[in-house]
Amino acid sequence: MDFRLEFFPKAFEEKIRHHQKLMLIGSCFTEQIGAKLGAHKFQTYENPSGILFNPVSIARSLGSYISHKNYSAGDLFLYNELWGSWDHHTRFSSTDKNEALQKINAATQQAAVFLKDADWLLITLGSAFVYELENHLVVANCHKVPTDKFNKRILEIEELTTELENLVTQLKKYNPGLKIIFTISPVRHLRDGFIENNRSKSVLINATQQLLSTHSALYYFPAYELVIDDLRDYRFYAEDMVHPNYAATNYVWEKFVSCCIDEGAQEIMKEINSINAARNHKAFNPSSEAHKIFLATNLNKIQRMKQQYPYINFNADIQYFTESDA
Secondary structure, X not given: OOOOOOOOOOOOOOOEOOOOEEEEEEOHHHHHHHHHHHHOOOEEEEOOOOOOOOHHHHHHHHHHHHOOOOOOHHHEEEEOOEEEEOOOOHHHXXXXXXXXXXXXXXXXXXXXXXXXXXXEEEEEEOOOEEEEOOOOOEOXXXXXXXXXXXXXXXXXXXXXXXXXXXXXXXXXXXXXOOEEEEEEOOOOOHHHOHHHHHHHHHHHHHHHHHHHOOOOOEEEOOHHHHHHHHHOXXXXXXXXXXXXXXXXXXHHHHHHHHHHEOHHHHHHHHHHHHHHHHHOOOOOOOOOHHHHHHHHHHHHHHHHHXXXXXXXXXXXXXXXXXXHOO
């Protein structure tokens, strides 16, 4: 008997390849996928402004890259002896105002250059709830400021659709060849409440589906649906019952590879997996002749792959096996 219904996402018409550049932006789930892509040596740049959950902040961050915005002291605020930005994650905060600005502006300019030449942009939307200051500015992160200092509300579908429409228009103007993937984070925002979390996810799903129906070169990867409707079991969540666990993340990753990554690139990934496994190998006797042969064999393999795939960076692997053999 079948005790669950497996979901097979429709394969993309165009797929990601190793020689292409991929920017990822959005929730913490973005960083999980980004880490796996990085481990398989794809050219990625993830969350230049830090983890972002709501679509308004994601759109504003991408807009800052497009406009090459230069943040000034007036864009920062001081709280608990830390200078921070309402557009950025706390990882950019600092006790030194100039240091905070330097980190923010360096990341913004680097993101602007990367986005201009990127082939793909993966946007992971986390929540349709936004937190606004008194001046109605939507913040990307509350920076541990008490929640009573903000107005919390949920975005309307029409409001979000317009926001995303404007974002896509800006992105296409800045980089006409850019292909954009939308996905909804499977992380459950239960602090908002069970009903409220479902309302939030439904707003995100409705808005992105409306957008996809009117634009070309836009894609949707169903990460949320894979966890909620395919796996559909609390055993695939971490102890907090909110974040997908290791098994669930790997399952979504396998579906992502099948759906979004070129078949030729998948073959290269298998070869890279063997190198990663070799690097993780713990030698019983590092000075033995057998281990030296093991290192030399893998080094030769990497050198051959470097010649075969000159657009993939194997420098760290070559350094590892060269130094280990020293």
